[in-house]
Amino acid sequence: MKKVYIMIASIILMFSIKSNAQIVKAEIRATGLTCSMCSNAINKQLKSMPEVANVETDLNTNTFTVTLKEGNSLTPKVFKEKVEKAGFFIGSLVLTTKTETIKKEGYIAVNNASTNNAEVQIQVLDKGYVTEKEFKKLSKSLKNLATYSSNNEDDFHVKYVN
Template identity: 80%
Template structure:
């Protein structure tokens, strides 16, 4: 009887843990940058994450491509915090992640695009991950999705790209 309780408790614990997608790469387009010193501030913040292998910067588009170590458990929230800590905002966040690590209770798909590949690419559509103008437009499009309007920082509404 004791074993049954242990097994049930273990199952409940495993199901209640929120896991994040194993992110392979994040492409962050930052807004508000005016010079190379601005991009340097974001670059330093991103490189301060121990999970980061490399950060590539495209100054023409203000895009930071962040390559991550395998097995990391980062969420998009970490990138938002780092960019904002540098004094800027995210205009767009496109994530490449291992498809088998997407947690349904954390990532909410807003389009029906399905993919059978090992890595998927998606854009995070929540406030703070798109421009304010884009968010207002998306809010009208996704007004029927209750979780989108609630703006819970632990839920990520995503649009599959590939």
């Protein structure tokens, strides 16, 4: 009987941790856009996600600010897939996320920052989340980090930006 209680408590804990791990906002700078129809394609892909509350577009900087609904469990990978499905690429991805997300979801921080706040801003540094030129530069500076050179799509190398 004691084992059953432990198992039930473990399951409840597992689900409660998952609900706290979330991205609050994503700022995506896309590359390759030439007109408003291009930005409309990305906008449409981003709005198709049920976790999205709002998408704001800045055509001058090709930036999409995606506000997400509370309790989502998205990873940076979904943003990359949506932008690429629209036919474009991510030049920069900055996330505002709950601090717990960084600690529990396979994120690898390449710099130190105070994580006393409930939310932090991070930039994803992996291939496909920065420009090709930036990725080459990062590959040289992060060459001693074995996980960076392995290009595992489930590892997200991030730097704190605030």
